[in-house]
Amino acid sequence: MPIIEVKHLTKEYDLGTITSLKDNIRHTLAKLQGKSTWQRERFKALDDVNFSVEEGEVVGIIGHNGAGKSTLLKHLANITKPTRGEVIVRGSIAPLIEVGAGVNPELTGRENIFLNGAILGIPKKVIQSKLDEIIDFSELEQFIDTPVKRYSSGMTVKLGFSIATSMDADILIIDEVLAVGDLAFQQKCIERMEGMIKNQGKTVLIVGHNIRQLERLCSRIMLMDHGKISLDGDPREVCGVFFKEAQDRTYARHKPSEREIISQQDSGIIQINKIELLDDNKDTQTGTGLHEPLSVRITFTCNQNIDKLEVVVGFHTSDFVHVLSVSNALADIRPTIKAGVHQVVCRLNDIPLRPFSYSLRVAFLDQYRQMLWYADNIMPVSITAGKYDITRLPTIGLIDVPADWTFHEQDDKNYHENT
Amino acid sequence: MIKVFTSLYTYRELITALAWKNIVVRYKQSYLGLLLAILKPIMLMAIFTLVRSFIGIETDGTPYPILTFAALLPWIFFQESASEGVSSVTSNTALIKKIYFPREVFPITAMVTKLVELGISCLILAGLMVYYQMLPTIYALWVPLIILYTMVIALTISFFGAAINVYYRDMSQLLPVVLSLLMYASPVIYPLSLVRQKLLEEQIAGDWSNHLYTLYTLNPLAGIIDSFQRVLLKGTAPDFNALLPGFMLIAVLLPISYLFFKRAENWFADII
Structure with missing residues (x-):
């Protein structure tokens, strides 16, 4: 049975500002009298999305801005409800939708670990036992008793990531997490993510714009476009299509011959x-x-x-x-x-x-x-x-150089002589 | 309704952590810290005592300062819990938009936070009781129940108000005004015994007197404040006649308010 099932998920948002109380009352009255009222223009953030995720799958979701990626994650994390359709999640979810959402600037790093642990639903005992590990991973030993408001933004993110990944959930939802922190820390995050994915067999959904990272981490990638899943499958193929589309858009924007060359x-x-x-x-x-x-x-x-x-x-x-x-x-x-x-x-x-x-x-x-x-x-x-x-051609690698290949049989005796 | 209590239990650690955060954040960079919390009842008590010296309010024997202080404790607790509860959802926008847990955690957390301040004020009350040489009787055991009931009332207002406040921020602005008016309709400055005496015994409003008294006690705070004073200062059982109308009102309103909140909850993240 799939751990996540999304059926005909549609989410519409009203465009424009929230109507005033007066307007609301007027429309309700008009509706009661059976008259038609004007309808606010609606925007389909998600349009009949269907997919299912099996346990242990690592699914990346890519797409240009406004394609509906984050909206989809919000539905999976139960933060918002669908306009139509349904979302079935069989298991506990760790929503890392923007790391450090619950970090309070007034509290110290240590206090925030406990607070965010509670927000993420990690029992206090678990946090207590993992405290050293979390602090160690965040590389903030020196600053852990300083209020977070004095942290740099990178430090805050490190703290958030360290807390969030210590959570023990069946499904991990990550939004744009990996694109923060310095390079060394990013590397560490990826390692930890891979550890969680490979060793603990967790189901992971990642949204991001760093396509190369996603291609590396995921076992499957979904490409979203205008609220729909336009492609779903092997990471390399989907990423290839995505890059090609990005390229085509650039290409379409400038006609190659007449286009003006803009220098940096x-x-x-x-x-x-x-x-x-x-x-x-x-x-x-x-x-x-x-x-x-x-x-x-x-x-x-x-x-x-x-x-x-x-x-x-x-x-x-x-x-x-x-x-x-x-x-x-x-x-x-x-x-x-x-x-x-x-x-x-x-x-x-x-x-x-x-x-x-x-x-x-x-x-x-x-x-x-x-x-x-x-x-x-x-x-x-x-x-x-x-x-x-x-x-x-091999499916990965950017560069191909001429190579000579030789094969020859080698018996045990030769093997020992050679080594 | 039972779900509230189960989720209350499931999310007890979260509620504790959030309440603790509220307190720490509020008093972190202040020198006086939690002492600031008791400033309000003490100041009001002083003012009321001063005013009383001009206009005279019957208190049937209990010293007025301690009587009004004992009225101010549940009243301020209620007033602040309700105000905080109503704005608790909108003031946690970041969490609402990022993480799911039952949203009733926010109003409940607001109550729990205020409970700490109430606890400190209770210490002052205890000090006053020592000063006036009043000994608590067995009836003091009613206090937790009275506080719990106050929380339920504050929650009734909070659920409804917090949900409305997500759509129309007027709510969090209007409520304090309404509540400060409600204080005059509650036996804070004057004791309930005075109202009872005027309406039930002297029948000052003629035929309407009994109805007016019922209307007055429909305000659940009337019964609460009176009971609080009775069980602590007078050493008698609560006056159930004064509690009943308000209790019935709340028994009807709480489920409605809670269901309204739960229905509105689905759109919090979209609207907020």
């Missing part, structure tokens, strides 16, 4: 006229295949002579993982450029990237590595499987 840094010395992706026949392309060449041609105008110009061309994913960067400095081909219009072609001989949609970035630097011009997310570059069979 511009010293005024260089203007970019045009950036194109070309194949070896000098035809404009939107990308290329794995282990195939691609040229980036940049037409630019410089206002003054530049000694030893350095140009960097790179690709990044839509969440700004810079997977590839090449520079003419490495090859030491750094011409001195006179004022005027110039063209630079960078031919990437062999693109080692997994089939996916990437974005182009370009940087111009002077001989002292001062940034003259910089922009990322300039245009999408779609890398296809090209001459390879896409089904044979």
Whole structure:
């Protein structure tokens, strides 16, 4: 029997402000007389959502802002009730909807541990026995008897996370938790989460925008769009679709040829006229295949002579993982450029990237590595499987390098000789 | 209704923790701390005693300061519990929107918080009793029951008021005004015995006197304050005739108020 069942869940909100008492009375009176009154415009935050979660599953929920992710979690945590449909939860829930919801700024860290424990329904005895562990995990030994109002926001979050994850519930609901704290603490949180998931076999629902983290943690991901679940299944596939959609939206927003290139840094010395992706026949392309060449041609105008110009061309994913960067400095081909219009072609001989949609970035630097011009997310570059069979590619990993494989039989004797 | 008590038991740790938080937060950065809580009854007692010296109020023998102090204890407890209870849901917006537990925990917590302040005031009352050389009798055992009853009344108002207050914040503004008026309709400044004497014995309102007295005792606080004074100061049993009308009113209103709260609860997180 699934531990969570959601059937035809629909949630509508009234748009606009709450009506005044006078209006309410007027409408009630009109209704009693059988007249129709005006209806406030309603917004469907969730629209006929159906799914079920089995025990031990780790489900990630992704989607752009306003897709209904948090509303869905609120229904699971029983914070709000559906307009239509039903939500069945068979088990206790630890709602970590925003860590530190119950943290009171006036109380000290230690007092807050007890208070939040009570709010989350953790018996006092359990908290008492786990106190050291919680304090230890939060890395706040030194500040534990200081009022939380004097904490930094990161410290507050650490405290909240430490308390919440000490709770012993069948179902864990986490909203945007992992995106806080410093990197080291995030890592620790993920480890603890994984521990809870793998060792204790807990059912977990996570909502977040850090898709890579979710992809790593979850056994299943649901993609939400406008209050509906548009995709539900294998994390990699769903995340792939999500990234692709994000990319497509960017793509649709700027028509590739006519779009204006907006720089993030511009010293005024260089203007970019045009950036194109070309194949070896000098035809404009939107990308290329794995282990195939691609040229980036940049037409630019410089206002003054530049000694030893350095140009960097790179690709990044839509969440700004810079997977590839090449520079003419490495090859030491750094011409001195006179004022005027110039063209630079960078031919990437062999693109080692997994089939996916990437974005182009370009940087111009002077001989002292001062940034003259910089922009990322300039245009999408779609890398296809090209001459390879896409089904044979490993499903994870961003980079593919040529590899030699040798297999040979080895008997026991040889094995001992070799080791 | 039984559910209230089971959830009260299930969530006892939460209620204790929240009440403790309320107290700690309120008095944390103050020097006088909990002593501030007893300032109000003592000040009011002083003022009433002063006023009485001008206008004269019959007290049938009990010293007036201690009589009015004993009236102020349940009254202030009721007044503040009800006010706190009504705003208890809206003042915990963060929790309402993030975590689920039965929402009646909030009004109940407000009562429990005030109970601590009442306890401290009771110490002062004990001091006054020592000063006036009054010994508590066996009837003092009624006190917990009277306090419990006061809490039930405050809860009746809180459930209804807190739910309304989520939709219309007017409630938390209006209630203190209404309650401060209600104080004059309760035997705080004057004893109930005076009302009884005027209406039942002297029949000052003519034929209406008996009805007026019933109307007066329909205010459950009338019976409560009187009983509190009786069992502690006079060493007699509560006057059940004075308690009955109010009790019946509450017996009708409490379930309605609670059901109203539970129905409204579903939309708290959306509206608040």
